[in-house]
Amino acid sequence: MTTDQISTTTTYVWRKQPFIKSPVTRWGLYIGALAYLLLAAFSVPVNWARVWEGLDRGWRFVEGFLVPDFASRWGDIVIGMQESLTMTVTSTVVGILISIPIGIGAARNIAPAPVYAICRGVIALSRSFQEIIIAILFVAMFGFGPFAGFLTLSFATIGFLSKLLAEDIEDIDESQTEAIRSTGGGWWQIVNYAIQPQVMPRLIGLSLYRLDINFRESAVIGIVGAGGIGATLNTAIDRYEYDTAGAILIVIILIVMVAEYSSGYVRKWAQ
Amino acid sequence: MPITKSENGAAVWTHRTPKARIVMWVGWLLLVALFIFCWQVMTEGTIWFFVYDAPRQAADIGSRMFPPKWSYMDELWWPLWDTINIATLGTLLAVIMAVPVAFLAARNTTPSTKFVRPVALFIIVASRSINALIWGLLLVAIIGPGVFAGIIAIALRSIGFIAKLLYEAIEEIDETQIEAINATGASAMQRLDYGITPQITPAFAGITLFRWDINIRESTVLGLVGAGGLGLKLQASINVLAWGQVTTIFIVILATVLVSEWVSAKVRHSLI
Amino acid sequence: MLRVDNLRKRYRTGDEALKGVSFSVPDGEVVGLIGPSGAGKSTLIRCINRLVEPNDGDVFLNELNVTKLGRGDLKRARRRIGMIFQEYALVERLSVMENVLSGRLGYVSFWQSFTRRFPQSDVDKAFSLLERVGLTDHADKRADALSGGQRQRVGIARALEQDPELLLIDEPTASLDPKTSRQIMRLITEICRERNLPAIINIHDVPLAQAFVDRIVGLQEGEVVFDGPPSDLTEDVLTRIYGEEDWTTMHGDQDEPEDTHPHPARNDPTAELV
Incomplete structure (x- = not known):
């Protein structure tokens, strides 16, 4: 507010300060955003006739979801689920085992510079691509099936867990590390006494979270041939068997809910 | 409690009670067993020839991927x-x-x-x-x-x-x-x-x-x-x-x- | 016996934290290190066990020159120097007993410490220390379940578990209430006398320091500007250390009736003015 016009006769006007102070930038941003939105919206070709037609199919899918058909493709569903669940478990375990050393190596406060650089490189490599793209490459190399899926999910787990673990280690209370160092403890003892107790609950939480993510992802990478329930689902949708697709989706949602619910308990116990 | 008295009356401290130790070992054992079981089931249908062949495949794809087609x-x-x-x-x-x-x-x-x-x-x-x-x-x-x-x-x-x-x-x-x-x-x-x-x-x-x-x-x-x-x-x-x-x-x-x-x-x- | 000789520390930012500090502490003497925030108190005690690496100067611990040691020897030297921290610095999620036993980390192998199988003599010592600080019943509680005063007692027990030849104490009472502060200070000074340990206590609270320590060293901008008995800490000296301020009101609220210990501050000329 301007304060230089203070006089006894002026009545003060107060307005909420706009978030962006400069009016030029403010209006520039507004207009720019509006222009982009219009341009983007009009560049999307929508075939309304096809959409209208699709509403009927959409309704059939909703019906399939409400009255799912577990029976006619039960065998396929069981096999797909079995592949999904087993590759979730194995890839999470392997991923955690590899993530811990890499995560420790990628923590700036305890790792020497060359180790830090290498570990951060591994993390960046693993995080830069979507699981599905990695799956495409692994399927091309290792052939169709859950083994390629297992490799994909392990690889993706490394990027996810190591990064979060490293950040967690970098955020620990340094005074506890200092205290252990001042007793004459070596590097391994510092990791075991000062760092492990501080990061363990979060590591357990993150591992469970990743288990959950790996299961959801296992339902996707099947689309490109890496095994699991995704392949079954893909087939069902291709055949327009919406009731079977609905059944598969319900099973997925149920498992995800059970996983989320039980991981809450484990996390509480780990605190 | 991990603190017990030994026969001569001295206090003994162990990190975990015997029961907690057993529970922990059984837990780890179950986890390992689960992993092995899942691994067996998962790899049942795996054609290992493709897996052993993967490095060659990778090299082949890699050579085709470069240079990128700008x-x-x-x-x-x-x-x-x-x-x-x-x-x-x-x-x-x-x-x-x-x-x-x-x-x-x-x-x-x-x-x-x-x-x-x-x-x-x-x-x-x-x-x-x-x-x-x-x-x-x-x-x-x-x-x-x-x-x-x-x-x-x-x-x-x-x-x-x-x-x-x-x-x-x-x-x-x-x-x-x-x-x-x-x-x-x-x-x-x-x-x-x-x-x-x-x-x-x-x-x-x-x-x-x-x-x-x-x-x-x-x-x-x-x-x-x-x-x-x-x-x-x-x-x-x-x-x-x-x-x-x-x-x-x-x-x-x-x-x-x-x-x-x-x-x-x-x-x-x-x-x- | 600790001797610090011409210790210098310049941080990478260019700040000169210590500009040639020298003093020595004979066995059994408790030295209070006072000075304004940023005077280099914290840096000084961390340079003694090289948690902060000094640029120049020597630290002699009973004729061992700590500043010249390689990594392995440094670890062995550190276990001879106990440290007690501001905000306790306990490993919060470990039990009290594990925290106390962590004082033995420099003595046991990684495998022993990893499996928590410490030699029985270490465990016996830990029990007797917990008894000394009055926490025997809390041995299996997690450190974060204790109150501030109790945590600092665990910190003291951890430092003593090292069988130290020197105690470095960084703001031991900064997060404690006045009564607990006095109890902790009393415990520390009593223990140092019992074991004939030299100790350096970094402390903000001047009256508290005067009440308990044998000698005071005043640090200002990385230099020692006062070194003498608490009774010599006059208004002039305080002004030299901290800058201009009306120091006469300082002792006004320090007269606790339950305090039966002699109050060295009574001999202080400034106390006469209260």
């Missing part, structure tokens, strides 16, 4: 524009739908914990459990392939994500500030405007940006199921084993993701 870039500008639109418009749509869902799901703002909240929570769970690619798969089958299906897929997937984080933020707000606003005699809408909105705006902006960032990544691959964007070109190139083109697409995807990360970091910095 001339293919000309065909990628339009799909790139589509990809960005899918992410941005999808996020916008999701935000519009997620905000009311979040308020209905938060314990302190929902009109009814018995009826409305469970419905809102179910919407969140259903949206979150299904990956954007599966939403894409469904929508392509329903409304036909194209960018529009991609936008809807991204929106449907993002509702749950945004609503979940937002309702958690709403539940964590400082009640004393609301009390203070209530004490002034404010109406329910005024309470929302003065008591709740200022507290959740930073979280809201952060969540939206975070999801937009994720959506850029997801929309690069949505085309694999026919939902428009760069993924369509990726699918086409892989089908004809044009690995040089695949490399070019990978580089474009990587660059897009890096730029979007940079943009969202910048915007987040200026907002919060």
